[in-house]
Amino acid sequence: MTIANWLLQTARSWPLRPAIFDGDTLKHDYASLLQQVCDRAADLAARGIGPGDRVAIFARNAPDYIAALHAIWWVGGVVVPVNHKLHPREADWILDHSGATLVFTDDGHSFAGRAELALAAPAPAGAPIAPPLPREGGDPAWLFYTSGTTGRPKGVMLSHDNLVQMSLSYATDVDRPQQGDHMLYAAPMSHGAGLYMFAQLRAAGAHVVPVSRGFDSAEIRELARSLGGLVMFAAPTMVKRLIALARETGWDGSGVRTIIYGGGPMYAADIDEALAQFGARFVQIYGQGESPMTISYLSRDLVADTTHPRWRDRRASVGVAQGACQLAILGPDDTPLPAGKTGEICVRAPTVMQGYWQNPEASAETLRGGWLHTGDLGHMDADGFLYLTDRSKDVIISGGTNIYPREVEEVLLRHPAVFEVAVVGEPEPEWGEQVVAFVVFVPGETADPAALDRWCRDNIAGFKRPKRYEFPQALPKNSYGKVLKTDLRAWLKG
The missing domain is CATH 3.40.50.12780 (ANL, N-terminal domain)
Structure with a gap:
């Protein structure tokens, strides 16, 4: 068939x-x-x-x-x-x-x-x-x-x-x-x-x-x-x-x-x-x-x-x-x-x-x-209706398209000035979510958002590019060294 x-x-x-x-x-x-x-x-x-x-x-x-x-x-x-x-x-x-x-x-x-x-x-x-x-x-x-x-x-x-x-x-x-x-x-x-x-x-x-x-x-x-x-x-x-x-x-x-x-x-x-x-x-x-x-x-x-x-x-x-x-x-x-x-x-x-x-x-x-x-x-109610309570891992959905933070992070990590990076989604009225990158630089190095944006343009699709950059001194981590993206999202919410 x-x-x-x-x-x-x-x-x-x-x-x-x-x-x-x-x-x-x-x-x-x-x-x-x-x-x-x-x-x-x-x-x-x-x-x-x-x-x-x-x-x-x-x-x-x-x-x-x-x-x-x-x-x-x-x-x-x-x-x-x-x-x-x-x-x-x-x-x-x-x-x-x-x-x-x-x-x-x-x-x-x-x-x-x-x-x-x-x-x-x-x-x-x-x-x-x-x-x-x-x-x-x-x-x-x-x-x-x-x-x-x-x-x-x-x-x-x-x-x-x-x-x-x-x-x-x-x-x-x-x-x-x-x-x-x-x-x-x-x-x-x-x-x-x-x-x-x-x-x-x-x-x-x-x-x-x-x-x-x-x-x-x-x-x-x-x-x-x-x-x-x-x-x-x-x-x-x-x-x-x-x-x-x-x-x-x-x-x-x-x-x-x-x-x-x-x-x-x-x-x-x-x-x-x-x-x-x-x-x-x-x-x-x-x-x-x-x-x-x-x-x-x-x-x-x-x-x-x-x-x-x-x-x-x-x-x-x-x-x-x-x-x-x-x-x-x-x-x-x-x-x-x-x-x-x-x-x-x-x-x-x-x-x-x-x-x-x-x-x-x-x-x-x-x-x-x-x-x-x-x-x-998610969960189901007694009548069989399904409710989504969270999305898989850290997937960002912008304009109905899935954006996977790891892909964006890997591109940014190849920039010579970037030491660590974590990408999360932030609520955005028009698109549902927008991509935000938290970037920690190599000591003594720096790059402005425009330079990072050009780097992304050369390596990934435009819709995956971060719409906003934040530059903390360090990323929040648990005792195992895992970045706490929940803390980053909470910070974005103020």
């Missing part, structure tokens, strides 16, 4: 239905999208790419993104989606670790010495329409690199079966696709927004890539007006910006059918205002790369409900287990905890990854006992 069969079936059933929009301009119906995929697949095969080969996409959202994904699966390959916001050096490490045979990029000239194609470059036309190469359900399809608190990213291996189960969970629990839907890709297609493509494609719905190739509130409002039926995934900061525009302009959300939010904390005041402005158009999901978008959900009715005696508490939760998932809160010894007790959120489900690419130790630790150990802390 290859999930690429879904496109073949849809294109045969509904060849003339709209498939891909560039803004509000129709670029492909399903028949022409299928032809583009077969043309691209023939080109990949001619380049020697076949079953099991990893092919990366390091590019911004684009109308050709979905065709490139399917062409890779058409020849039996494995997609390696890389966040386009990463620094090229970071992306280069992922390409090496995954063993990517080829990489699609925006311009076709991002990496020296690598086989590379521009995402929008046309393939030779006229390939025969043929089914994708058969694959087993357990064969890898999506190799997604998610950073960890220990430094280097880890490659999450998701199979064709994982993606099928994820898509069925979406259609059952999150949002049932409807005729006339237009799925809008304002968040990166290399992440969860792109994974929601499958359910929409299965329903022969349309896919819309904004001309901005990202999130722009005014553009989304205009697309809602011109196309209607917009469905989109959005980080909480995106929701907040959209509602701010709506408040300024008097827009009531007309043309938007569903906004699925997740990827970070949504403050109670923000979702209250969103509901007041747009009404019951919001669904919350909780997941992670290791079980993408599929751990829990809070339906649009539950988000908007005010009739239950505990509706306020429930709205503050991340909902109940999605249909394919079994949830448990486990203690330090991996024993189940009762309702109301805080522990590690753990998951059993057919959506859970196969493991980490070339990392058996991390795989065994994360999947021990048959459970996915998310690293997130």
